[in-house]
Structures are given as C-alpha cells and as structure tokens.
Amino acid sequence: MSIAFLFSGQGAQYAGMGKELYQAYSEVKEAIDEAGEILGLDMAALCFDEDERLHWTPYTQPAILAFSYGLDQLLKNKGIAPNMAAGLSLGEYSALVSAGVLSYEDAVMLVHQRGTFMEEAVPEGKGAMAAVMGADNALIESICNQVSKQHYVQPANYNMPGQVSIAGEAEGVEEASRMLEEQGAKRVVPLKVSGPFHTQLLKPAADKLEAELKKYEFKPYTIPVYGNTTATAFKSTEDIQRLLVQQVMSPVRFDDMIRNMIQDEATTFVELGPGKTLSRFVKKIDLSANVMNVENEKTLTKTLESLTK
Template sequence: MSRAFVFPGQGSQAVGMGADLAGAFQTARDVFQEVDEALKQNLSKLMREGPESEITLTENAQPALMAVSVAVVRILEKDGRKPLPALASHVAGHSLGEYSALVAAGALHLADGARLLKLRGQSMQKAVPVGEGAMAALLGIELEPAREACREAALGEVVAVANDNGGGQIVVSGHKAAVERAIEAAKPRGSKRGILLPVSAPFHCPLMQPAADAMQAALDQVTLGTPQVPLVANVLASEVTNPAEIKQRLVEQVTGLVRWRESVLYMKSAGVLALIECGAGKILSGLVKRIDKEMSGTALNTPADIEAFLKTA
C-alpha cells in the first residue's frame, strides 16, 4: 500500500506546538533552532509559550507550522533511519503546507522556507485592510453550487471559492459583505450552514494579488531543487516535479483555489491509500474518510505517534 505525506495549513497552530517533540528529540530542537536563526526571531519560544494572540498571527503561524512538520519528517529520517522516499510516494500540503512538503522532500532549504513563509504571512496580511475581507466555511455544499453562489453574491465585489476541502466543506473568501451574501446564496444550493472564520485576511482569492506579486519576487531569488518524490500541487490537483513549474504554482496558489478534495483523489488514483499528516493538529487526517472511505488518515504529531508509525513503516 502506497502512502503520501501531507502537511497542514493555517488553523492547526496552537500554543505548545512541537514542545513534546523538542523535549524528546535533539533533531526537533535543531530544526527549531535553524528556523529561529533564519528569521532572527525566537519563534520556538513563541510556539512553546505563546501568547496565543501572537502564534495565531499569520506571519508567525505559517513558519511555525512548517517547523513542526519538518521536525516530524526529520525525526523519521534521522532517528528512525527511514529516508522519505522509503516512506511516501508523494507529498502534498494544504496552502502553506505546500512549503512544508517541499522542505520535507528536499526541494527547498529549511531556512529559505521559513523566510518565504514569514514574507508570505506578512504580505497576505497587508494585501487587504483589516475588516474589509472575510472567509466563511459552507457546510453541506459541493464545489459547483458554491461557485454559483459566489457568482450571484459578488455584485461588483470579490467573493470566490478558496478551499474545496471535501466532505461537503467549502470555504469562500473575499470582501466581507460579499462573503456574507454568499452564505445566504448558498443555502438554497444545499449549504446547511455558513460560518464566518476567525481569520485576519481573505486568503486564496483575487484580493491577494499583491501578496502573489511579493511571492513571485521572493521565489525568483530562491533556489528550488527537484523534490525526492512528486509534489501534488494545490492549484493543479496533480503532481509536479519541475522546480520552475513548482515556483509558478506556489505563486498561483496565493490567489487560487486549494483543490484539496481533488488532490486527495488524485493521490488515490496514483495508488495512495494512506495519508500520513506530519505536524500540528489532525485536520487533514480527519478529512480523508469524508473524501474517500477506502483511504485512511494518520496524524504524526507526538513522539508516541512517531514511534507507533515507525513500527509499521
């Protein structure tokens, strides 16, 4: 049975993230130290102690989530003596998790990944003044009806599908009033409930174009290698290995739809039946069964999780 390693996006952060890994493994402490040095910031202390208001800031949450994800993979490789290609046939990440996937697969240096995500978080925050944008989760609706609801609700403003998470969970993003209209427009199209999300900016919609431009300039300055296993890109829901194309897809991803449901189904079509979520939280491993009942999801975020996984790997 083939496995894929998947990496969480924003929303999985929490005070204390990575603390037990750092307590148990020098490998994790080394990863956190390298990220701290790259950012010239004591991010590991913030991850360990909070406050929550600081760790949830986009510019901190993004590199912090990557640090924990990479720590898990490095522990498997160094302490478990299992190289990534022996453990997984593909990597994929939800939004910022795509950067974690590229570092894990050896295509992007850890320090570069940390700096890129810091900039990505800052640029996304600056792209839209606070209060002007919003995101909402629509529950019980599929992709095409949600797109129809967005078209009806726009009325000259921006509102677009940001995430197709699967299992009838769609996230929309854009101008706050348009997002609120989309919640209402989605109801006759199957949405059971619409929930405004506690986010600081409207990610993955055309309002993020200034952030996409900033990432284009930053990625042009970074060396990207070929990943050890193929990356399943958010915006394609199919695999890429060419470094120039990966950069292009990372830029498109800032304003584009995270096609997570389709990405999971693509991995299944490539023979993957088990998704191993590396890092904080259990969101992606929890979504798997809702997307395809034949697939399984396992979260690795504690020393005990890693130890149990290595016994079966």
C-alpha cells in the first residue's frame, strides 16, 4: 500500500473546523496555537467561532494550513506516514511542509503573505469564478478564448472529469457561463471567492510572491510532492520556488495530478483538512482508488482503523 496525503485548499474552511480534534489531541492544538502566535491573533477563535475573518484570504490560508499540519502530525505520530503528497492550491504549501521542504513556521507566514498579495491583486468585485459541470474541456477552453477578446476569462481549476472552474473578469465569467449553458453544460455555478484565482489577473500577486519566496529556506524533500501547475512531482527546490510563483496565476491541474500519482503507484489517498472535496474528486477520477479523509473524531477513527489493520 502506497499512501498519498492530500491537503485541502481555500474554500473548504467553515466555522468550527478542527475544534473537536483541537480539544482532544495536542498535535492539532499546538499547530493552531502556534499559527496564532506567529500571526499575533487567536487562531483557535478564528477557526471555531463565527468570525468573518476566516473567509478573508490572508487569514483563511494560514487557518487551513494550521489545521492541516496538525492532522499531518497527528497521523504521523499514530504511525501513518505518506509515501507522497499533494494539495489543492493553498494545500500545496501544506504538502511541502509535510515533506520537510518548508518549516511550519515559515509556511504560516508565507501563506499569510500570499493571501494578502492575492487579495490585493484584483479590486473587490472586479473578478469572479464559476464551476462548470458537464462540459467538455475543449469547449470550455474555446469559449473562454472567444470571450477573452472582450473580457478576460480562462479555465482555473481542472478538478475532475466533468468539472472545471473558470475565472477572470466578472463580465467575462458571466458571458462565458451564459455561452456554456447555451452550448450544453449541465450547470454553471458562481463561486463565493474573493478573486479570480489561478489566472493571469493574479500576476501582480505572483510578482510579489516571487520576491517574498527568496526570503525563505527550501530544503530537499523527504517524499515526492506533486505540483498543481505541471501535475508532476517537483524536481528540485529551485523548481518548487519557480512553480509556486507560476501556480498563483496558472490553472490547477488536479485531475492530471491525481492520475500521475496513481500511475506512480499511489493506492490510498488521505485528505487532511476541512471538508472532503478532494476525496470526492479522486473518486470521480479513479473509482478504484482507496480514499478517506480526516477532519473530526469520526473520520480520524475510521481512517486509523482502515490503515492500521
């Protein structure tokens, strides 16, 4: 059995995430408390209470990272270690921490800065995203190209067969959504996000992130980490830094990434962090994959029972 850890991305957060495990396990408590100390705020309250800041990108990203890292440490202390790792967008940083590339302390500050750059890149209301269900990738790409002649829009997330997110200028996303529905897409759903992530509109954020990344130490990885932009394993620490910059303004190729991990003999995927969106994606990509998630006591118990037989 070859285990792959998958780490949640932005959008998976919810009030109360991690509270049950925070109260029961020191690994989760320490990770969340330490993130709060680094950023000078009460991270536990941010995660557990009805706090609108949980949905502000500069805070969302370290909050999800903190919870994910706590789960990573908890499973490893229970004797469950990954053979490879990956994450969705923000989750890529959690995967790099799991693989020893970035220190947890550095990653908390780095994703806070990343979130700040992303939020500043496009004025509120100017950008949008939408999930397109039941349309061919080639059709989505063709329509985005057509619409972009007036209002910029592009595929942003290739999540799984039959689901692609598009993002760009609000007018472009609206027009592409209308055309896709007219040409047979089953559904197009606007997404509640603060910006057109993973598009060229985020280049100002990518430029700032490139300068910021130079301040941090990247160590050799202990396990392969698969990147969103190329869908393959990172080759070097220089490769990682370059692709983290690209990732902010390039489509996430989650579907291809999972297929490559399976080709490289991943048999069991464990999603760590809030929600089970990635688990659902993996099942749609390959029905034979063994998939589980950990976000509370119930899912932790189920995962431990399955992996420690």
